[in-house]
Amino acid sequence: MNDDNKQPSGPGGNPWMKSLLIWVGILLALALFVTMFDSRTTTGSGNTIAYSSFLDKVNEGTVREVNVSREIISGTLTSGEKFRTYPIADPTLVPTLREKGVTIAARPEEGSSIWLVLLYQSLPFLLFLGIAFFVLRQMQKNSGAGGAMGFGKSRAKMLTQKEGRVTFDDVAGIDEAREELEEVVEFLKDPTKFARLGGKIPKGALLVGSPGTGKTLLARAIAGEAGVPFFTISGSDFVEMFVGVGASRVRDMFEQAKKSAPCIVFIDEIDAVGRHRGAGLGNGNDEREQTLNQLLVEMDGFEANEGIIIVAATNRPDVLDPALLRPGRFDRQVVVPRPDIEGRIKILQVHMKKVPLAPDVDARVIARGTPGFSGADLANLVNEAALMAARKSKRLVAMAEFEQAKDKVMMGAERRSMVMTEDEKRMTAYHEAGHAIVSIHEPASDPIHKATIIPRGRALGMVMRLPERDSYSYHRDKMYANLAVSMGGRVAEEIIFGYDKVSSGASGDIQYATGLARDMITKWGMSDKVGPVEYAQPEGESFLGYSATQPRHMSNETAQLIDAEIRATVEGGLTRARTVLTEHIDQLHTLAGALLEYETLTGDEIKRLIAGEDIDRPEPGANVRPVGAAGTSIPKTRRPKGPFGTPAPQGA
Template identity: 85%
Template sequence: MNENDKQPGDNGGNGPNPWMKSLLIWVGILLSLAIVVTMFDGRSGTATGNAIAYSAFLDKVDEGTVKDVTISREQITGTLSSGEKFRTDPVSDPQLTDRLRKAGVEISGKRDEGPSIWQYMLVQALPFLLFLGIAFFVVRQMQKGGGAGGAMGFGKSRAKMLTQKEGKVTFADVAGIDEAREELEEVVEFLKDPSKFARLGGKIPKGALLVGSPGTGKTLLARAIAGEAGVPFFTISGSDFVEMFVGVGASRVRDMFEQAKKSAPCIVFIDEIDAVGRHRGAGLGNGNDEREQTLNQLLVEMDGFEANEGIIIVAATNRPDVLDPALLRPGRFDRQVVVPRPDIEGRIKILEVHMKKVPLAPDVDARVIARGTPGFSGADLANLVNEAALTAARKSKRLVAMQEFEEAKDKVMMGAERRSMVMTDDEKRMTAYHEAGHAIVALHEPASDPIHKATIIPRGRALGMVMRLPERDSYSYHRDKMYANLAVAMGGRVAEEIIFGYDKVSSGASGDIQYATGLARDMVTKWGMSDKVGPVDYAQPEGESFLGYSSSQPTHMSNETAQLIDHEIKTIVEGGLTRAKTVLTDHSDQLHLLAEALLEYETLSGDEIKKLIAGEGIGRVDQPKKSSIPSVGTSIPKTRRPQGPFGNPSPAGA
């Protein structure tokens, strides 16, 4: 075992083995109990002969078969004429002696011995010795710490030294976040060769805070540091410091840094540090609660009067806004490394890393998959590859093809297919026109993203869905695209009204209306895209609520301004409704064509929709299939649930 594999508290083979010491203690306890039992139950070992009833004993005396007896207060023992030993319990019988003399039995007596002086002293001293042993054990545990799981070890650190037994992770396994990786590669290089930086006056950074959304690879980066650095690596979660007893968390922080000092230079990784590093003064404990005491101790250990040289703290969080400012300053966390969601090139690299473990068919193209997964994190992409492999395994395939990746992507983004769902013919037809309305408006809005797929197969809670995918990653949205999105969102409701009439409009557009209203509100209150309201921020500040309730009107807004904002939001949403109605009225023939094709094929790709609108054949090899969704002839009472944009929600309880 090398130096880095030694666990905290390991004496490296010097001194007694703790396991052997525990064994010896238990052996001593068992021997002591055996001696006590033997001393106080000694007569059970000295009594010999067969036990007989007293009446049987008298019968043998009268028969003359008893040779001799020994009488004591506790027992009568003797020998028969045949040489057999016997014993019996005495009873109050004054005539026993005369009866024995008449039968010619040899009689002898035995005086009962009381406890010896040593037995008496042991009985008197046993409670005191027991109390003294317990006190000695408790004091000994307090002096040596007892370990994290000992009787007095609740104040010990729960940090674990990471080993490479379960698979080594290096920077080669981290893809798609090159800038964050470069920041941490420099830390590793600093640990390996500090003289390279010290000769120019550089000092080793004391801490690095990894900030990013869940699933972006913060913990994976920390494991890669452990694999690359070649120094001891302690890992602990922020929640491991928090206990109900005040001072326990602070004690664990002190103990963790004591362990780290013994192994310096080393790295300490604190995952989810926001569990212990939240802003002080925001709780109900007036600054004296356990969490704040733990944070105070962590601040002192990271940068206090005593310098902890050679200890680098790496922490991860997805809530940097709630961290205490004193924790974020240079000297404690010198670097804040942002771990973003990967762009298209990053997604390609991440997919290639995960695809190495999967047998791929020749038609699999990582770039096509990456283009169709905007906003996916590293964990999402890993899940996508795994779902594709599981899908291929269910089909008993030897290779994972592009078809399995498409099915896995649809399942991850839209939910599993619900082909067993019972729908009426009217509902299927309304769903087809609803989704066709979204698609036709999207085709005729120049600023809209291209259509990737349209389907009326129920997935998750949606009866159908139109998926649009951007041609490239977008980091900001323009006004024309927002108006296009509003029109596309209203396309489903407008199609229902045009085809089925005003009275037949369903609640299927509830999610679309919710999306459009939220987008219009942001345009007016956040982004200054209303000429009447102007470029003023009227958005409701996040987090300002009491007991879960918050006012929809910010305190700095007058009633007149609130009314103006509501009017502008309604105007913008109704503008999208008008644009959608104009498009669908002018291209009603395309609406009917696409809806009938969706009823026939159930799912159409973006290219197939374009060919269909252009009057070309779809080019499918398979025959047009009647809807595989079971249907019934009568209508089902439905109350539709709100869903995301461009999806037709399913009936409640279906």
């Protein structure tokens, strides 16, 4: 921003040096107090002797001179040694001293000043109060606005351009949301442009989207483009255990914002303080509702807050109080969705600028293989690829690292240390081959991206399918295809190993199929017997374990009918999977044998195997013949062997 934001130089501008100087001053004051006190109680010098010893030395004639006062007698012996003693009422002392020829001196009694006495008595208390004040001040400073003396102060932090300016060039993949907020930037740059026609800029913009889609980044980009102060605070920072603290912090936040207007105040996770009122216990006078009431008044009350734009973010707009969403407060709800394939390409290009890339990296290929990824997921993908390349001591990040990072993010890390018996490997290979064969022969199913029997995450194996394009709705034929594919693994185990050898590996598949069938029957009306009626329980806010919305009433006969339809739908997928695998049993053996040998197959390799072609993959330790002057080589191709060491049958 401007030079006004620069920190002052010198000890006063360094908090650490300032604290050090304060502590040094306290220690010096303490040392001065001890010295002054010691000077009062240790007047005189020399060894302290008993009064009787002093008289003996006088009688012996070894005392040369004395200095007599009411509190102490000090003097010097003939040997030059100094001494001191405490006097008693002795009227013969002075005649004895004169008789022995001792030089006598007397110290006049000086009355202590009343101010000095007060200083001596009050110095310990002043020192204690100074230390206590300093400690409380440090506690308040270290704990921000919520310190010991500032419960009601706002915890909003102001970010300026020097702390990392973000513009719309750093935001990609959410073009529609960005266009919605460009008008806010124009208003902050030139407010008179809208005021001439009587227009008023929206006072608030609510960013709604899934976690990681870039809501906070978009809000910072607005402030960066407009070049105005940007206050950021979380909704949970308002709420405290004391009623009224949150409302006080809201007032203080707007007071700070008025001093820096025009500015942007960004409230992250506003649902922490903006939930429906009246959902709590008691009469509604709890801390959260008082805070929300104050926020509503500040946004659109009697006193207008011109030049302050509130930008809030949440992924749960359904729980917000209606008063927050009315015109005059959060006028606009800007949806920040997960990016489509073009958006993912732009996001990858933004994050890839910070990574040295190999020539074979294609952002479009990576974007096509990552449907449903948010901006944060894509940033994590690029970071994982860079870390993998660094582990291999590479100078560039190649496409192979991006593929490995994608598999790790989507399917979990490989568990190669997990020891599996040969029977378990065969069972897993046929299970995953069953999924793949059914998927290939179901026209509505998504194409296979990769199949593996390497344990990843909590799964012993996995068949990963990727859609050819981003999908926003599902059709009935695709749902039935997904049911058949999910049952393919269990059916393959039953066909190959028998009814009694079916394993528990299909538990996740059964859970997915049951949930899909239940949604088809109770939500989407895809059962002719049940009809197009919603029977699913509405999702509502719960409190103390009780749902705020009552479940939809249904009779026992209807519930039994729904359960029967769900079972029939799942068993229909089971029947379709059994039909496909029975007709293409040779392909099942071929693909299972390839998985046992290679452990991981790509979608293209699976298609070639099904078509009866060979896989162009080098055999471990196989001979290769050099081709060309550059010394490149072409690996020998081979067909995979069957699960029992015999050549696998030809594909149908």
